Amino acid sequence: MAAQExxxxxxxxxxxYDGELWTRAKALAVDLKSYAANGWRREFALDELPxxxxxxxxxxxxxxxxxxxxxxxxxxxxxxxxxxSGAVAISTGDM
Numbered sequence: 001m002a003a004q005e006x007x008x009x010x011x012x013x014x015x016x017y018d019g020e021l022w023t024r025a026k027a028l029a030v031d032l033k034s035y036a037a038n039g040w041r042r043e044f045a046l047d048e049l050p051x052x053x054x055x056x057x058x059x060x061x062x063x064x065x066x067x068x069x070x071x072x073x074x075x076x077x078x079x080x081x082x083x084x085s086g087a088v089a090i091s092t093g094d095m
Contacts, residue, residue, distance in 0.1 A: 006066040007080050013059035014081055021081055022074075029074035035060040036071045044069060 010028075017024035039057065043049060047065070049058045063072065 006063075007084060009059070009062045009066050010072065010077050010080050011084050013056070013063055014077065016056050016059055022078055025074040025078040025081065028077060029071070031056065032060050032063060032071045036064060036069065040064055040069060 013028055013032075014021070014024045017027050019027075035057065040061070043061055044064070046061070049061050053061075064070070
């Protein structure tokens with residue numbers, strides 16, 4: 001999957017969470033890590049999950065598929081979202 005698609009998957013998933021961007025990135029990172037440790041093992045071979053699957057689970061699956069099964073940290077997701085929105089991203093030393 002191209003970098004653009006990976007970034008789009010992350011931005012779309014962040015849109016499923018409520019709150020400020022940083023809060024959403026932290027919540028998504030926690031959920032993604034949990035899914036990677038549990039549900040991903042059963043579903044990694046599927047290109048997509050069925051439409052009847054909850055939106056967040058489908059988003060987690062899409063992110064992990066785009067990253068070869070590796071979760072991504074909240075800071076990276078925050079930076080991707082900020083860059084996609086045209087804002088200035090934070091560096092890893094800012095928080």
